[in-house]
Amino acid sequence: MAQIIDGKAVAAEVTEGVKTAAEMLKAQTGMQPGLAVVIVGEDPASKVYVANKGRTARACGFLSVEHALPDDTGQEALMGLIDELNGDPAIHGVLVQLPLPGHIDEGAVIQAIAPDKDVDGFHFTNVGKLGTGVTDSAFVPCTPAGSMLLIESVLGKDLSGKNAVVVGRSNIVGKPMFNLLLAANATVTVAHSRTKDLPGLCRTADILVAAVGRPQMIKGNWVKPGATVIDVGINRIAAPEKGEGKTRLVGDVDFDDAAEAAGAITPVPGGVGPMTIAMLMVNTIVAAYRSAGRTPPVF
Numbered sequence: 390m391a392q393i394i395d396g397k398a399v400a401a402e403v404t405e406g407v408k409t410a411a412e413m414l415k416a417q418t419g420m421q422p423g424l425a426v427v428i429v430g431e432d433p434a435s436k437v438y439v440a441n442k443g444r445t446a447r448a449c450g451f452l453s454v455e456h457a458l459p460d461d462t463g464q465e466a467l468m469g470l471i472d473e474l475n476g477d478p479a480i481h482g483v484l485v486q487l488p489l490p491g492h493i494d495e496g497a498v499i500q501a502i503a504p505d506k507d508v509d510g511f512h513f514t515n516v517g518k519l520g521t522g523v524t525d526s527a528f529v530p531c532t533p534a535g536s537m538l539l540i541e542s543v544l545g546k547d548l549s550g551k552n553a554v555v556v557g558r559s560n561i562v563g564k565p566m567f568n569l570l571l572a573a574n575a576t577v578t579v580a581h582s583r584t585k586d587l588p589g590l591c592r593t594a595d596i597l598v599a600a601v602g603r604p605q606m607i608k609g610n611w612v613k614p615g616a617t618v619i620d621v622g623i624n625r626i627a628a629p630e631k632g633e634g635k636t637r638l639v640g641d642v643d644f645d646d647a648a649e650a651a652g653a654i655t656p657v658p659g660g661v662g663p664m665t666i667a668m669l670m671v672n673t674i675v676a677a678y679r680s681a682g683r684t685p686p687v688f
Protein backbone atom coordinates (compact mmCIF):
# COMPACT_ATOMS: atom_id res chain seq x y z
CA MET A 390 0.00 0.00 0.00
CA ALA A 391 1.24 3.46 -0.90
CA GLN A 392 2.38 6.23 1.43
CA ILE A 393 -0.49 8.73 1.66
CA ILE A 394 0.97 12.22 1.21
CA ASP A 395 -0.65 14.45 3.84
CA GLY A 396 -1.14 17.80 2.11
CA LYS A 397 -3.00 19.22 5.09
CA ALA A 398 -0.02 18.60 7.39
CA VAL A 399 2.54 20.00 4.92
CA ALA A 400 0.29 23.05 4.32
CA ALA A 401 0.04 23.65 8.09
CA GLU A 402 3.85 23.58 8.39
CA VAL A 403 4.19 26.01 5.49
CA THR A 404 1.65 28.48 6.92
CA GLU A 405 3.36 28.30 10.31
CA GLY A 406 6.61 29.34 8.57
CA VAL A 407 4.79 32.19 6.82
CA LYS A 408 3.37 33.40 10.13
CA THR A 409 6.87 33.50 11.65
CA ALA A 410 8.19 35.36 8.59
CA ALA A 411 5.34 37.90 8.89
CA GLU A 412 6.21 38.49 12.56
CA MET A 413 9.87 39.03 11.61
CA LEU A 414 8.95 41.53 8.89
CA LYS A 415 6.73 43.44 11.28
CA ALA A 416 9.45 43.50 13.96
CA GLN A 417 12.11 44.67 11.47
CA THR A 418 10.11 47.18 9.40
CA GLY A 419 6.73 47.71 11.06
CA MET A 420 5.14 46.42 7.86
CA GLN A 421 2.13 44.09 7.77
CA PRO A 422 1.70 41.98 4.60
CA GLY A 423 -1.60 42.72 2.82
CA LEU A 424 -3.59 40.41 0.54
CA ALA A 425 -6.60 41.54 -1.50
CA VAL A 426 -8.88 38.90 -3.01
CA VAL A 427 -11.52 39.88 -5.57
CA ILE A 428 -14.48 37.62 -6.30
CA VAL A 429 -17.17 38.31 -8.88
CA GLY A 430 -20.49 36.48 -8.65
CA GLU A 431 -21.93 33.75 -6.48
CA ASP A 432 -20.11 30.52 -7.42
CA PRO A 433 -20.45 28.49 -4.19
CA ALA A 434 -17.07 26.70 -4.45
CA SER A 435 -15.28 29.99 -5.21
CA LYS A 436 -16.93 31.61 -2.18
CA VAL A 437 -15.59 28.80 0.06
CA TYR A 438 -12.06 29.10 -1.39
CA VAL A 439 -12.08 32.90 -0.96
CA ALA A 440 -13.30 32.61 2.64
CA ASN A 441 -10.51 30.06 3.33
CA LYS A 442 -7.93 32.39 1.79
CA GLY A 443 -9.08 35.24 4.03
CA ARG A 444 -9.09 33.05 7.15
CA THR A 445 -5.60 31.68 6.44
CA ALA A 446 -4.24 35.15 5.63
CA ARG A 447 -5.49 36.49 8.97
CA ALA A 448 -4.03 33.46 10.78
CA CYS A 449 -0.66 34.34 9.21
CA GLY A 450 -0.96 37.88 10.59
CA PHE A 451 -1.75 39.51 7.22
CA LEU A 452 -4.14 42.32 6.47
CA SER A 453 -6.84 40.50 4.49
CA VAL A 454 -9.21 42.45 2.24
CA GLU A 455 -12.03 40.84 0.29
CA HIS A 456 -13.89 42.56 -2.54
CA ALA A 457 -17.08 40.64 -3.36
CA LEU A 458 -18.61 42.10 -6.52
CA PRO A 459 -22.02 41.26 -8.01
CA ASP A 460 -22.33 38.88 -10.97
CA ASP A 461 -23.22 41.72 -13.37
CA THR A 462 -20.06 43.73 -12.62
CA GLY A 463 -18.65 45.15 -15.87
CA GLN A 464 -15.12 44.86 -17.21
CA GLU A 465 -14.38 48.53 -16.58
CA ALA A 466 -15.45 48.48 -12.94
CA LEU A 467 -13.31 45.39 -12.31
CA MET A 468 -10.31 46.90 -14.08
CA GLY A 469 -10.80 50.09 -12.03
CA LEU A 470 -10.67 48.13 -8.77
CA ILE A 471 -7.51 46.29 -9.86
CA ASP A 472 -5.91 49.61 -10.71
CA GLU A 473 -6.73 50.89 -7.23
CA LEU A 474 -5.30 47.77 -5.57
CA ASN A 475 -2.16 47.97 -7.74
CA GLY A 476 -1.56 51.45 -6.31
CA ASP A 477 -2.44 50.68 -2.68
CA PRO A 478 0.76 50.56 -0.57
CA ALA A 479 -0.96 48.46 2.15
CA ILE A 480 -1.66 45.67 -0.38
CA HIS A 481 1.22 43.43 -1.51
CA GLY A 482 -0.75 40.64 -3.19
CA VAL A 483 -3.75 40.95 -5.52
CA LEU A 484 -5.75 37.94 -6.66
CA VAL A 485 -8.90 37.64 -8.75
CA GLN A 486 -10.70 34.39 -8.01
CA LEU A 487 -11.35 32.26 -11.11
CA PRO A 488 -13.53 31.42 -12.91
CA LEU A 489 -14.98 34.84 -13.73
CA PRO A 490 -18.48 35.28 -15.21
CA GLY A 491 -18.55 34.71 -18.99
CA HIS A 492 -19.02 38.37 -19.97
CA ILE A 493 -15.65 39.33 -18.44
CA ASP A 494 -12.39 39.04 -20.39
CA GLU A 495 -10.42 36.91 -17.92
CA GLY A 496 -7.11 37.30 -19.77
CA ALA A 497 -7.31 41.10 -19.74
CA VAL A 498 -8.10 41.09 -16.01
CA ILE A 499 -5.11 38.86 -15.19
CA GLN A 500 -2.75 41.02 -17.25
CA ALA A 501 -4.02 44.16 -15.46
CA ILE A 502 -2.60 42.98 -12.12
CA ALA A 503 0.83 44.49 -11.40
CA PRO A 504 3.38 41.66 -11.90
CA ASP A 505 4.99 42.36 -8.50
CA LYS A 506 1.59 41.90 -6.79
CA ASP A 507 0.51 38.95 -8.97
CA VAL A 508 0.55 36.34 -6.19
CA ASP A 509 -1.31 33.88 -8.46
CA GLY A 510 1.67 33.93 -10.85
CA PHE A 511 -0.60 34.17 -13.92
CA HIS A 512 0.75 37.45 -15.41
CA PHE A 513 2.85 37.08 -18.60
CA THR A 514 5.87 38.53 -16.74
CA ASN A 515 5.74 35.78 -14.11
CA VAL A 516 4.88 33.06 -16.66
CA GLY A 517 7.87 34.18 -18.77
CA LYS A 518 10.23 34.19 -15.79
CA LEU A 519 9.20 30.68 -14.79
CA GLY A 520 9.52 29.46 -18.39
CA THR A 521 13.02 30.89 -18.70
CA GLY A 522 14.23 29.69 -15.32
CA VAL A 523 14.27 33.09 -13.55
CA THR A 524 12.59 31.46 -10.57
CA ASP A 525 14.14 33.68 -7.89
CA SER A 526 12.01 36.70 -8.84
CA ALA A 527 8.97 34.94 -10.33
CA PHE A 528 5.70 34.22 -8.62
CA VAL A 529 4.90 30.57 -9.30
CA PRO A 530 1.20 29.57 -9.57
CA CYS A 531 0.08 28.20 -6.21
CA THR A 532 -1.25 24.74 -7.15
CA PRO A 533 1.85 23.64 -9.11
CA ALA A 534 4.16 25.19 -6.49
CA GLY A 535 2.33 23.24 -3.77
CA SER A 536 2.42 20.05 -5.83
CA MET A 537 6.20 20.44 -6.16
CA LEU A 538 6.60 20.73 -2.38
CA LEU A 539 4.65 17.49 -1.98
CA ILE A 540 6.83 15.77 -4.60
CA GLU A 541 9.95 17.09 -2.80
CA SER A 542 8.63 15.70 0.51
CA VAL A 543 8.81 12.22 -1.04
CA LEU A 544 11.66 12.37 -3.57
CA GLY A 545 13.80 15.35 -2.54
CA LYS A 546 14.62 18.45 -4.60
CA ASP A 547 16.66 16.88 -7.41
CA LEU A 548 14.58 14.75 -9.78
CA SER A 549 17.48 13.81 -12.10
CA GLY A 550 16.80 10.54 -13.87
CA LYS A 551 13.06 10.56 -13.07
CA ASN A 552 10.42 10.44 -15.80
CA ALA A 553 7.49 12.73 -15.06
CA VAL A 554 4.19 12.72 -16.93
CA VAL A 555 1.77 15.63 -16.47
CA VAL A 556 -1.73 14.84 -17.69
CA GLY A 557 -3.35 18.18 -18.61
CA ARG A 558 -1.99 21.27 -20.34
CA SER A 559 -3.79 24.18 -18.64
CA ASN A 560 -2.06 27.50 -18.09
CA ILE A 561 -2.82 27.30 -14.36
CA VAL A 562 -1.51 23.80 -13.65
CA GLY A 563 -0.20 21.69 -16.56
CA LYS A 564 2.21 24.18 -18.15
CA PRO A 565 3.74 25.59 -14.93
CA MET A 566 4.02 22.03 -13.58
CA PHE A 567 6.03 21.12 -16.69
CA ASN A 568 8.41 24.04 -16.07
CA LEU A 569 8.86 23.27 -12.37
CA LEU A 570 9.55 19.57 -12.96
CA LEU A 571 11.99 20.45 -15.74
CA ALA A 572 13.75 22.97 -13.47
CA ALA A 573 14.14 20.12 -10.94
CA ASN A 574 15.90 18.05 -13.68
CA ALA A 575 13.07 15.56 -14.35
CA THR A 576 12.44 14.35 -17.90
CA VAL A 577 8.94 15.66 -18.50
CA THR A 578 6.12 14.76 -20.91
CA VAL A 579 2.85 16.70 -21.01
CA ALA A 580 -0.11 14.57 -22.08
CA HIS A 581 -3.58 15.76 -23.10
CA SER A 582 -6.82 14.69 -24.75
CA ARG A 583 -5.10 13.96 -28.09
CA THR A 584 -2.26 11.89 -26.64
CA LYS A 585 -2.06 8.35 -28.05
CA ASP A 586 -2.07 5.45 -25.59
CA LEU A 587 -2.38 7.62 -22.46
CA PRO A 588 -2.42 4.59 -20.10
CA GLY A 589 0.83 3.32 -21.65
CA LEU A 590 2.49 6.74 -21.34
CA CYS A 591 1.36 7.10 -17.71
CA ARG A 592 2.94 3.70 -16.96
CA THR A 593 6.36 5.17 -17.86
CA ALA A 594 6.06 7.83 -15.14
CA ASP A 595 8.05 7.80 -11.92
CA ILE A 596 6.08 10.97 -11.12
CA LEU A 597 2.52 11.16 -12.41
CA VAL A 598 0.62 14.45 -12.09
CA ALA A 599 -3.08 14.34 -12.93
CA ALA A 600 -4.73 17.66 -13.79
CA VAL A 601 -7.45 16.91 -16.32
CA GLY A 602 -10.69 17.57 -14.44
CA ARG A 603 -12.14 14.12 -15.18
CA PRO A 604 -13.26 12.24 -12.07
CA GLN A 605 -11.27 9.06 -11.31
CA MET A 606 -9.98 8.77 -14.88
CA ILE A 607 -6.53 7.44 -13.98
CA LYS A 608 -6.75 3.78 -12.98
CA GLY A 609 -4.39 1.57 -10.99
CA ASN A 610 -3.10 -0.23 -14.10
CA TRP A 611 -1.98 3.17 -15.52
CA VAL A 612 0.42 3.61 -12.58
CA LYS A 613 4.01 2.34 -12.61
CA PRO A 614 4.68 0.29 -9.46
CA GLY A 615 6.26 2.58 -6.85
CA ALA A 616 5.42 5.83 -8.68
CA THR A 617 4.66 9.11 -6.91
CA VAL A 618 1.12 10.15 -7.90
CA ILE A 619 -0.03 13.76 -7.46
CA ASP A 620 -3.76 14.26 -7.97
CA VAL A 621 -4.64 17.88 -8.72
CA GLY A 622 -8.27 17.16 -9.67
CA ILE A 623 -11.15 18.24 -7.44
CA ASN A 624 -14.43 16.84 -8.76
CA ARG A 625 -17.77 16.61 -6.99
CA ILE A 626 -19.65 13.41 -7.84
CA ALA A 627 -22.91 11.84 -6.71
CA ALA A 628 -22.59 9.68 -3.57
CA PRO A 629 -25.87 7.76 -3.28
CA GLU A 630 -24.22 5.53 -0.64
CA LYS A 631 -24.26 8.59 1.68
CA GLY A 632 -27.94 9.23 1.08
CA GLU A 633 -30.18 10.63 -1.61
CA GLY A 634 -28.82 13.73 -3.33
CA LYS A 635 -25.49 13.54 -1.45
CA THR A 636 -22.14 14.21 -3.13
CA ARG A 637 -18.45 13.66 -2.41
CA LEU A 638 -15.15 14.98 -3.69
CA VAL A 639 -12.85 12.82 -5.81
CA GLY A 640 -9.72 13.52 -7.79
CA ASP A 641 -8.73 12.69 -11.37
CA VAL A 642 -7.16 9.48 -10.04
CA ASP A 643 -9.10 6.41 -8.96
CA PHE A 644 -7.51 6.60 -5.50
CA ASP A 645 -8.19 3.10 -4.09
CA ASP A 646 -7.10 1.41 -7.32
CA ALA A 647 -4.01 3.60 -7.87
CA ALA A 648 -2.88 3.33 -4.23
CA GLU A 649 -2.35 -0.42 -4.81
CA ALA A 650 0.41 0.34 -7.34
CA ALA A 651 1.80 3.74 -6.28
CA GLY A 652 4.71 4.27 -3.89
CA ALA A 653 3.18 7.52 -2.67
CA ILE A 654 -0.09 9.25 -3.54
CA THR A 655 -2.04 12.40 -2.63
CA PRO A 656 -5.64 11.98 -1.45
CA VAL A 657 -8.60 14.19 -2.48
CA PRO A 658 -9.54 15.99 -0.34
CA GLY A 659 -6.49 16.65 1.83
CA GLY A 660 -3.72 16.50 -0.77
CA VAL A 661 -2.90 19.26 -3.24
CA GLY A 662 -5.95 21.47 -2.38
CA PRO A 663 -4.70 22.73 1.01
CA MET A 664 -1.27 23.42 -0.54
CA THR A 665 -2.85 25.89 -3.00
CA ILE A 666 -3.83 28.22 -0.17
CA ALA A 667 -0.56 27.69 1.75
CA MET A 668 1.47 28.66 -1.35
CA LEU A 669 -0.68 31.77 -1.80
CA MET A 670 0.45 32.80 1.69
CA VAL A 671 4.07 32.12 0.66
CA ASN A 672 3.72 34.28 -2.48
CA THR A 673 2.13 37.08 -0.46
CA ILE A 674 4.83 37.16 2.23
CA VAL A 675 7.47 37.07 -0.52
CA ALA A 676 5.74 40.04 -2.23
CA ALA A 677 5.73 41.95 1.07
CA TYR A 678 9.44 41.25 1.74
CA ARG A 679 10.35 42.37 -1.78
CA SER A 680 8.32 45.54 -1.43
CA ALA A 681 10.22 46.29 1.81
CA GLY A 682 13.51 45.74 -0.05
CA ARG A 683 14.28 42.65 2.09
CA THR A 684 15.31 39.18 0.96
CA PRO A 685 12.39 36.83 1.53
CA PRO A 686 12.91 33.54 3.39
CA VAL A 687 12.94 30.34 1.31
CA PHE A 688 10.03 27.98 1.92
Ligand SMILES: Nc1nc2c(c(=O)[nH]1)N[C@@H](CN(C=O)c1ccc(C(=O)N[C@@H](CCC(=O)O)C(=O)O)cc1)CN2
Nearest residue numbers: 438485486487488509531532658659660662663665666
Ligand atom coordinates in the same frame (compact mmCIF):
# COMPACT_ATOMS: atom_id res chain seq x y z
N1 LIG B 1 -7.29 32.99 -8.82
C1 LIG B 1 -7.33 31.68 -8.65
N2 LIG B 1 -8.48 31.01 -8.89
C2 LIG B 1 -8.51 29.67 -8.72
C3 LIG B 1 -7.37 28.96 -8.24
C4 LIG B 1 -6.19 29.69 -8.01
O1 LIG B 1 -5.12 29.13 -7.63
N3 LIG B 1 -6.21 31.03 -8.21
N4 LIG B 1 -7.45 27.60 -7.95
C5 LIG B 1 -8.73 26.95 -7.92
C6 LIG B 1 -9.49 27.00 -6.62
N5 LIG B 1 -8.71 27.09 -5.39
C7 LIG B 1 -8.16 28.28 -5.05
O2 LIG B 1 -8.52 29.32 -5.49
C8 LIG B 1 -8.69 26.02 -4.43
C9 LIG B 1 -9.22 24.80 -4.72
C10 LIG B 1 -9.27 23.79 -3.74
C11 LIG B 1 -8.77 24.01 -2.48
C12 LIG B 1 -8.87 23.00 -1.39
O3 LIG B 1 -8.37 23.22 -0.31
N6 LIG B 1 -9.55 21.89 -1.62
C13 LIG B 1 -9.83 20.92 -0.57
C14 LIG B 1 -11.28 20.50 -0.65
C15 LIG B 1 -12.19 21.66 -0.42
C16 LIG B 1 -13.66 21.27 -0.44
O4 LIG B 1 -14.08 20.58 0.48
O5 LIG B 1 -14.37 21.72 -1.35
C17 LIG B 1 -8.94 19.69 -0.75
O6 LIG B 1 -8.60 19.37 -1.89
O7 LIG B 1 -8.62 19.10 0.28
C18 LIG B 1 -8.20 25.23 -2.20
C19 LIG B 1 -8.17 26.23 -3.16
C20 LIG B 1 -9.65 27.55 -8.97
N7 LIG B 1 -9.64 28.96 -8.95
